[in-house]
Amino acid sequence: MTQGKIVGLEGSFAIAEAVRMANTDVISAYPITPQTHIVERLAEMIADGELNAEFICVESEHSAMSACVGASAAGARVFTCSAGQGLELMHEVLYIPSSMRLPVVAVAANRALSGPLSVWCDHSDVMALRDIGWIQMFAENNQQAFDLTVCAYKIAEDKDVLFPTMVHIDGFYLSHVIEDMMLPDDEVVADFIPEYEYPFVLDPEKPVSMGCYGPPFIYPEAKKAQEVAFESTKSKILETWKEFEDTFGRHYAPVETYKMEDASIALLTMGSISETAMLAVDELRAEGQDVGLIRLRLWRPFPFTEFRDAVKDVELLVVLDRAISFGMGGPVCSEVKSALYDKREDLKIVGFIAGIGGRDITIEDFKYMINRAAEKAKAVERGEDIATEMIGVRE
Amino acid sequence: MEGEISEMEREEEDLFVPRLITTEENFAPGHRACIGCGEALAVRHVCKALGKNVIIVNATGCIEIFSSLFPQTSWQVPWIHTLFENVAAVMSGIESAYKARIRKGKIEDRRVKFVGFGGDGATADIGLQPLSGAMERGHDFLYCCFDNEAYMNTGIQRSSSTPYGAWTTTAPVGKKSIGQMTWKKNLPEIAVAHRIPYVATACPSYPFDLMDKVKRGVEMTGPAYVHILSVCPTGWRSSPEQTIEIGRLAVETGVFPLYEVINGEYRLSVDVPRLKPVKEYMKDQRRFRHLTDDVIAEIQARVETEYAKLKEKAGVK
Ligand SMILES: Cc1ncc(C[n+]2csc(CCOP(=O)(O)OP(=O)(O)O)c2C)c(N)n1
Ligand code: SF4
Numbered sequence: 001m002t003q004g005k006i007v008g009l010e011g012s013f014a015i016a017e018a019v020r021m022a023n024t025d026v027i028s029a030y031p032i033t034p035q036t037h038i039v040e041r042l043a044e045m046i047a048d049g050e051l052n053a054e055f056i057c058v059e060s061e062h063s064a065m066s067a068c069v070g071a072s073a074a075g076a077r078v079f080t081c082s083a084g085q086g087l088e089l090m091h092e093v094l095y096i097p098s099s100m101r102l103p104v105v106a107v108a109a110n111r112a113l114s115g116p117l118s119v120w121c122d123h124s125d126v127m128a129l130r131d132i133g134w135i136q137m138f139a140e141n142n143q144q145a146f147d148l149t150v151c152a153y154k155i156a157e158d159k160d161v162l163f164p165t166m167v168h169i170d171g172f173y174l175s176h177v178i179e180d181m182m183l184p185d186d187e188v189v190a191d192f193i194p195e196y197e198y199p200f201v202l203d204p205e206k207p208v209s210m211g212c213y214g215p216p217f218i219y220p221e222a223k224k225a226q227e228v229a230f231e232s233t234k235s236k237i238l239e240t241w242k243e244f245e246d247t248f249g250r251h252y253a254p255v256e257t258y259k260m261e262d263a264s265i266a267l268l269t270m271g272s273i274s275e276t277a278m279l280a281v282d283e284l285r286a287e288g289q290d291v292g293l294i295r296l297r298l299w300r301p302f303p304f305t306e307f308r309d310a311v312k313d314v315e316l317l318v319v320l321d322r323a324i325s326f327g328m329g330g331p332v333c334s335e336v337k338s339a340l341y342d343k344r345e346d347l348k349i350v351g352f353i354a355g356i357g358g359r360d361i362t363i364e365d366f367k368y369m370i371n372r373a374a375e376k377a378k379a380v381e382r383g384e385d386i387a388t389e390m391i392g393v394r395e
Numbered sequence: 396m397e398g399e400i401s402e403m404e405r406e407e408e409d410l411f412v413p414r415l416i417t418t419e420e421n422f423a424p425g426h427r428a429c430i431g432c433g434e435a436l437a438v439r440h441v442c443k444a445l446g447k448n449v450i451i452v453n454a455t456g457c458i459e460i461f462s463s464l465f466p467q468t469s470w471q472v473p474w475i476h477t478l479f480e481n482v483a484a485v486m487s488g489i490e491s492a493y494k495a496r497i498r499k500g501k502i503e504d505r506r507v508k509f510v511g512f513g514g515d516g517a518t519a520d521i522g523l524q525p526l527s528g529a530m531e532r533g534h535d536f537l538y539c540c541f542d543n544e545a546y547m548n549t550g551i552q553r554s555s556s557t558p559y560g561a562w563t564t565t566a567p568v569g570k571k572s573i574g575q576m577t578w579k580k581n582l583p584e585i586a587v588a589h590r591i592p593y594v595a596t597a598c599p600s601y602p603f604d605l606m607d608k609v610k611r612g613v614e615m616t617g618p619a620y621v622h623i624l625s626v627c628p629t630g631w632r633s634s635p636e637q638t639i640e641i642g643r644l645a646v647e648t649g650v651f652p653l654y655e656v657i658n659g660e661y662r663l664s665v666d667v668p669r670l671k672p673v674k675e676y677m678k679d680q681r682r683f684r685h686l687t688d689d690v691i692a693e694i695q696a697r698v699e700t701e702y703a704k705l706k707e708k709a710g711v712k
């Protein structure tokens with residue numbers, strides 16, 4: 001297995017290491033809590049000559065993503081990172097690299113959306129990005145933040161992929177927390193993500209027109225092509241994770257499970273809270289409940305097959321949302337239901353909303369969710385409507 | 396007077412100068428601009444001046460629409476369009492990508508030029524912040540603003556570059572409105588305030604001057620800005636065959652003076668010792684036809700004051 005060293009690193013610094021080892025050419029970013037430590041560390045690396053990159057200190061996130069688009073179209077390996085309001089401000093631009101097939105790599109330090117202003121973690125920003133056409137994945141700890149960032153370059157730049165890729169890390173929980181992790185040697189990472197040549201680069205020797213406008217006679221064809229290509233990235237994602245495992249010894253899968261072998265109740269989470277959820281599962285199991293945990297690692301393209309497979313023997317699925325779709329409930333819960341529609345009529349699905357705006361979710365909260373979900377499932381059986389419950393809220 | 400051209404010299408110039416211009420069209424004909432479009436003409440001249448070793452970043456707007464209907468393109472040089480307001484930022488990325496890749500030995504330095512195109516809306520309004528950012532950061536690029544004084548692509552809505560008194564669809568003329576109620580934003584001055592090495596105004600009615608400025612701007616190291624008045628018969632409600640004439644009148648009346656600011660030094664490109672009355676410029680544009688003599692007098696006074704200030708900056712008596 002690969003060489004490396006165990007180090008204590010903040011999540012933000014771990015990501016900066018991945019960006020440095022990838023020998024990134026252009027970084028364009030705008031500071032926003034809780035993403036700031038990533039950009040600051042990268043700026044430091046460039047100032048110290050540890051990373052030979054252009055750092056474009058742009059005047060907004062809209063420009064940050066626009067500059068990434070330009071740099072990527074000019075053949076550079078590019079990186080940006082943002083959070084919350086920043087992702088909202090760049091929202092318009094996020095659709096561009098995915099429709100123009102530019103392999104921009106980004107990290108989002110997930111943060112609640114205003115108002116009221118909150119710099120703390122939740123997934124409101126993530127949920128506003130569901131349809132941007134980027135490959136999106138979730139990290140649970142700093143090791144994963146590093147590993148998935150490394151993988152993001154390899155996936156995005158694969159000639160059969162060429163889609164922008166975003167790694168989600170929970171703001172503060174990962175961005176600002178120091179954890180032990182295995183930092184591989186530079187050369188191993190460099191070998192894992194070789195230099196790449198963008199096939200349609202902006203170059204006067206081979207003029208191309210990029211971003212011509214599409215009237216109705218071509219727009220649907222362009223979008224269908226994009227969707228087909230996007231769906232087909234999954235095999236490359238799996239391939240890359242396999243290769244990563246062979247090189248670095250750590251395993252990643254679109255849907256990861258914990259103690260699901262004989263579980264009739266499953267909890268579903270994304271991001272850093274999954275580690276607390278595992279502790280809750282342990283305690284619940286000790287109390288005699290056959291509970292397991294399902295974590296969505298790959299968020300887009302949505303891993304339908306793996307997800308359906310993970311819940312095939314489950315009777316009750318409890319979904320945690322860290323965001324609200326106003327008037328609709330929890331967004332992840334809605335998606336999960338639609339993924340299972342027509343597939344598992346006997347499966348009860350109960351959603352909870354918790355942990356928004358940085359409110360902690362405790363082991364006790366998870367225990368409450370599991371017990372409460374059982375009651376709600378019974379209510380559903382009786383033909384009653386159940387509303388999505390927000391837990392831990394003072395009323 | 397020094398610098399003045401004699402009648403004979405003028406004739407010689409008319410005969411020979413066109414031969415100095417390339418017949419190569421880097422902006423190919425067959426695009427979909429309206430007849431008499433000053434913007435299309437300006438783009439053509441700019442592209443002749445730029446040559447082949449260039450990458451163009453284009454904002455959403457008339458130019459993008461009339462030149463790039465998939466699967467056709469007028470662009471013979473690399474060209475990219477993404478959004479309305481982000482030209483300067485996309486260009487910052489492209490320029491930085493070249494810089495980094497050259498420094499890292501990934502590509503050789505072929506001295507590629509980076510040029511941004513935007514309408515007045517893309518430049519003066521929605522894209523001003525990215526442009527200001529790119530100028531402040533000092534990227535090596537030329538930005539050309541094609542100013543047709545409104546959002547033409549979406550149907551003649553006002554911009555901050557629309558002149559006082561002009562009719563537009565969002566500054567309509569009515570019982571309580573003379574049309575545009577604000578004075579045109581002075582973008583070249585905003586560019587100058589960034590202390591960039593090169594700022595100029597131009598107009599396709601003066602094609603050689605325009606091409607010279609584009610060449611100077613693009614050769615300059617650092618940010619350069621050329622603001623090009625582009626007559627729009629559709630939006631200005633003028634006759635297509637008068638496009639060149641109206642552009643000339645804009646200069647001869649002092650409404651749109653042609654000048655350069657090289658490293659902070661002002662230079663008038665065309666001095667007009669005696670300005671023609673602004674009414675002459677306005678009379679064939681139906682966007683101004685509702686204006687009373689009082690308003691025209693107000694505009695006349697403003698133009699004279701502004702022109703005098705400019706002359707003073709250029710040190711012209
Ligand atoms: C974010 C955004 N807002 C609005 C529009 C609609 N829009 C497209 S072009 C345009 C006006 C363009 O005006 P200008 O930049 O002056 O260029 P012109 O068409 O006049 O050449 C507008 C408002 C858009 N495409 N994107
Ligand atoms: S609307 Fe005006 S600027 Fe646009 S193509 Fe027509 S004439 Fe040219």
Ligand SMILES: [Mg+2]
Nearest residue numbers: 514515543545
């Ligand atoms: Mg305009």
